[in-house]
Amino acid sequence: MTCVVGIDLGSTTTKAVVLDERGEVLGRGITNSRSNYDLAAELARTEAFISARFRLLEREVERVGGPETLARLLRAFRLEQMFIQLATLGSKIEAEIGRGAPGQRDALAAAVARVFARIRAEEELRFEDPHPPERSDFFRDAAGSAYARLAEEAAQVPGAGVTFDRLLGLYDQCIVQVENEPVELGFRENIGKALDRTGQMPGVRAAVDAALTADLGVSATVGTGYGRARLPFPKEQIRSEILCHGLGAHVLFPATRTVLDIGGQDTKAIQVDGSGIVTSFQMNDRCAAGCGRYLGYIADEMNMGLHELGPLALESRRPVKISSTCTVFAGAELRERLSLGERREDILAGLHRAVILRAMSLLARSGGIADEFTFTGGVARNPAAVRALEGLVAENYGARRINISADSIYTGALGAAHFALRGAAA
Amino acid sequence: MSESEKDLSMLLQKDMLAEHYRRLEAAPETGEPVVYTFVPGNLTELIRSFGALPVLPEINALQSAMRGKSQGYIAAAEKAGHSEDVCSYVKCDIGMLKAGNVSPTGTRLPKPDLLLLSYTGCYTFMKWFELLREEYRCPMVFLQIPYQGDGEQSPAMRQYVARQIRESLIPALEKATGRAFDEERLRENLRMSAAAEDDLVAVLQSAKKTPSPIDAYFGAVYYVGPIFSAFRGTEEGLAYYRTLRQEVEGRVARGEGPTTPSGRLDRQKYRLVVEGPPNWTHFREFWRMFADEEAVVVASTYSKVGGTYDLGFRHDPADPLGTLADYCSGCYTNRNLPSRVEMLARYAEEYRADGFLIHSVKSCNSFSAGQLPMLREVERRTGIPGAFIESDLVDPRYFSAANLKNRLESYFQMLDARKAGVPA
Numbered sequence: 001m002t003c004v005v006g007i008d009l010g011s012t013t014t015k016a017v018v019l020d021e022r023g024e025v026l027g028r029g030i031t032n033s034r035s036n037y038d039l040a041a042e043l044a045r046t047e048a049f050i051s052a053r054f055r056l057l058e059r060e061v062e063r064v065g066g067p068e069t070l071a072r073l074l075r076a077f078r079l080e081q082m083f084i085q086l087a088t089l090g091s092k093i094e095a096e097i098g099r100g101a102p103g104q105r106d107a108l109a110a111a112v113a114r115v116f117a118r119i120r121a122e123e124e125l126r127f128e129d130p131h132p133p134e135r136s137d138f139f140r141d142a143a144g145s146a147y148a149r150l151a152e153e154a155a156q157v158p159g160a161g162v163t164f165d166r167l168l169g170l171y172d173q174c175i176v177q178v179e180n181e182p183v184e185l186g187f188r189e190n191i192g193k194a195l196d197r198t199g200q201m202p203g204v205r206a207a208v209d210a211a212l213t214a215d216l217g218v219s220a221t222v223g224t225g226y227g228r229a230r231l232p233f234p235k236e237q238i239r240s241e242i243l244c245h246g247l248g249a250h251v252l253f254p255a256t257r258t259v260l261d262i263g264g265q266d267t268k269a270i271q272v273d274g275s276g277i278v279t280s281f282q283m284n285d286r287c288a289a290g291c292g293r294y295l296g297y298i299a300d301e302m303n304m305g306l307h308e309l310g311p312l313a314l315e316s317r318r319p320v321k322i323s324s325t326c327t328v329f330a331g332a333e334l335r336e337r338l339s340l341g342e343r344r345e346d347i348l349a350g351l352h353r354a355v356i357l358r359a360m361s362l363l364a365r366s367g368g369i370a371d372e373f374t375f376t377g378g379v380a381r382n383p384a385a386v387r388a389l390e391g392l393v394a395e396n397y398g399a400r401r402i403n404i405s406a407d408s409i410y411t412g413a414l415g416a417a418h419f420a421l422r423g424a425a426a
Numbered sequence: 427m428s429e430s431e432k433d434l435s436m437l438l439q440k441d442m443l444a445e446h447y448r449r450l451e452a453a454p455e456t457g458e459p460v461v462y463t464f465v466p467g468n469l470t471e472l473i474r475s476f477g478a479l480p481v482l483p484e485i486n487a488l489q490s491a492m493r494g495k496s497q498g499y500i501a502a503a504e505k506a507g508h509s510e511d512v513c514s515y516v517k518c519d520i521g522m523l524k525a526g527n528v529s530p531t532g533t534r535l536p537k538p539d540l541l542l543l544s545y546t547g548c549y550t551f552m553k554w555f556e557l558l559r560e561e562y563r564c565p566m567v568f569l570q571i572p573y574q575g576d577g578e579q580s581p582a583m584r585q586y587v588a589r590q591i592r593e594s595l596i597p598a599l600e601k602a603t604g605r606a607f608d609e610e611r612l613r614e615n616l617r618m619s620a621a622a623e624d625d626l627v628a629v630l631q632s633a634k635k636t637p638s639p640i641d642a643y644f645g646a647v648y649y650v651g652p653i654f655s656a657f658r659g660t661e662e663g664l665a666y667y668r669t670l671r672q673e674v675e676g677r678v679a680r681g682e683g684p685t686t687p688s689g690r691l692d693r694q695k696y697r698l699v700v701e702g703p704p705n706w707t708h709f710r711e712f713w714r715m716f717a718d719e720e721a722v723v724v725a726s727t728y729s730k731v732g733g734t735y736d737l738g739f740r741h742d743p744a745d746p747l748g749t750l751a752d753y754c755s756g757c758y759t760n761r762n763l764p765s766r767v768e769m770l771a772r773y774a775e776e777y778r779a780d781g782f783l784i785h786s787v788k789s790c791n792s793f794s795a796g797q798l799p800m801l802r803e804v805e806r807r808t809g810i811p812g813a814f815i816e817s818d819l820v821d822p823r824y825f826s827a828a829n830l831k832n833r834l835e836s837y838f839q840m841l842d843a844r845k846a847g848v849p850a
Contacts, residue, residue: 226828367802
């Protein structure tokens with residue numbers, strides 16, 4: 001089977017979507033963006049093919065081993081990927097310790113070894129847990145939070161002879177290197193070990209072999225997103241993210257006429273016609289006020305995870321009126337409100353409304369909100385942003401059907417893949 | 427652009443400007459009087475008829491920006507208390523003044539003997555000259571041009587302006603220069619203006635051809651330079667436009683496109699109409715964003731801020747004061763929104779445009795207000811999709827190359843997709 005690939009190199013995350021010749025989604029992959037754009041694109045693509053190959057073996061593995069076997073195989077695969085990256089990170093940290101002051105080396109090495117041993121043990125437990133707790137898909141987050149927690153404990157061991165800051169500093173220095181060097185995380189490299197770990201079931205191995213050897217030749221690739229100019233593709237294979245988001249939203253919801261995308265550092269209001277062709281668009285100017293990154297800063301400032309902001313904001317009973325969405329002053333604004341005695345959830349509700357108000361202005365400038373209206377991008381995952389949008393849309397435009405796909409973060413990559421599909425067919 | 431990528435007319439203009447700034451620097455010694463004025467509604471023929479030299483502050487600001495110097499000047503003005511949101515032309519000019527009244531070429535600018543303020547739709551001009559009057563303690567004369575709110579100049583408006591020229595401008599110029607008004611000399615200047623204007627219009631309208639031999643926005647900035655600034659109604663101006671017209675006619679005969687920072691643009695995939703002034707701090711980079719996509723601008727409104735000659739107006743030596751009134755009244759900045767929409771829609775049709783773009787300027791309220799409804803109306807009338815991009819005149823902080831490029835690329839790809847009828 002030949003397939004096409006769309007890659008959306010965003011400012012925060014890089015996404016890839018693989019389609020078959022009929023335009024059906026075979027796989028999706030995501031990774032955090034990083035300074036090495038090629039690598040981010042390659043990783044997202046690798047992840048998309050992993051999910052495509054898992055999809056191929058899915059039915060057969062379920063048939064012979066039940067859904068639990070499939071889930072266990074996937075967890076084993078993720079564990080192998082995790083171990084590879086942990087090993088890389090460990091050797092970087094080891095080298096970094098070797099470059100440091102000689103007097104501290106042994107104590108640091110011992111503490112780091114303890115931390116890594118415990119992370120590995122926790123990961124093994126996670127593999128054994130049929131319902132492991134939710135966590136970030138990105139190595140830097142998953143490993144980082146475990147490392148920070150365990151390093152703090154390691155530093156508190158009497159006579160450890162290391163400080164938490166020093167241990168955390170090692171992680172910060174090395175994670176960037178790990179992220180910007182190629183690592184073998186693909187299906188082919190890791191599925192065998194994952195299979196061994198789950199124990200041999202003859203039917204499962206056959207399904208894995210079939211998925212492994214299935215021909216997924218790529219006939220066309222189209223890149224889009226903020227970093228698209230840096231993708232190693234010829235110009236014809238690069239499409240503007242405006243066009244890709246328009247087409248992607250059209251593919252997800254064919255009756256869409258207006259699309260709002262709030263990403264990491266830009267907000268796009270797009271009007272499309274009945275075939276997904278963009279007819280008009282507006283974007284924020286160079287200032288990233290009110291974009292996803294703004295919420296990221298707010299989360300940092302509140303010492304919360306980005307995904308926790310929306311749920312807390314929903315608890316607000318008396319939202320604070322906030323007009324500034326300046327990312328630079330986000331922290332100051334927040335502290336000012338807190339110092340005035342405002343409640344955290346009320347401030348957050350106000351901040352979410354301010355973000356959406358800014359988007360409403362762009363929507364108005366692009367030609368308003370037609371039925372149907374599709375909301376995409378990372379911020380569409382935030383329930384408080386969605387609620388604020390629903391309210392303001394109803395207030396300003398009346399009843400509108402608002403579509404939000406669970407896979408909305410992949411909209412740009414999906415559109416790019418459809419451009420690739422049309423290009424391959426032509 | 428390297429020297430080899432520049433047209434003869436561009437080099438000629440560079441010399442003219444350099445010579446003008448040299449002459450201005452020497453003015454305190456040579457005794458040539460100096461009159462400061464603005465581009466829209468500039469009365470260069472009248473100023474020159476008194477043997478005075480014009481200084482155009484917004485030209486100085488944009489020339490400084492093109493030479494990469496505006497950021498420092500703006501910072502100096504902000505340090506002196508001007509807000510970030512104030513017109514960046516004003517702040518750049520104030521900064522230049524604070525730096526010792528230095529010209530864009532590095533020479534010194536002389537103090538004004540007179541500030542001649544013709545009000546043609548830009549409210550900031552009044553405040554700007556008030557600031558300069560404080561600074562120089564020199565006389566100022568104010569020519570009030572009634573705004574064409576109804577889309578036309580009535581006979582009473584015309585008389586009102588002509589009377590102001592006769593009764594207040596001319597006496598002020600006589601006093602500032604110590605010379606008597608010489609109507610014959612004014613007529614002669616106006617004759618030279620009209621001849622140069624004929625050549626300019628021929629150049630601008632050459633863009634109706636395919637391929638267009640000119641870029642009517644980025645290229646036209648150079649073409650209108652002399653006639654918008656100090657050289658209308660002068661021998662040098664006349665010679666410049668003769669050279670320019672020959673140059674463009676040569677390109678037409680050879681089927682060539684204009685010279686751009688990316689080389690000669692013979693292949694022209696998109697023909698565009700543009701509204702709004704360009705960005706000056708990244709002028710060539712901005713131009714390249716169009717040229718690299720094989721986009722040529724075939725008509726622009728910015729090239730009409732110093733006079734709408736292509737709509738038929740010519741300076742008329744037979745009616746010197748009346749014609750100056752007509753000129754001021756007809757400047758693009760003095761026209762109402764329906765007239766601007768009308769011009770844009772007409773350009774889109776007459777120049778067979780594929781696209782229509784507004785470059786909106788952050789720090790210019792008087793020009794930018796109303797541009798979005800204009801865009802929608804032009805779209806409605808012509809069926810041509812419009813695009814809206816933003817940066818600034820001379821404040822580099824507002825220029826985001828990646829953002830502009832993103833929008834332009836998206837727009838060109840949108841034009842492609844619409845042309846193809848399917849998302850291609």
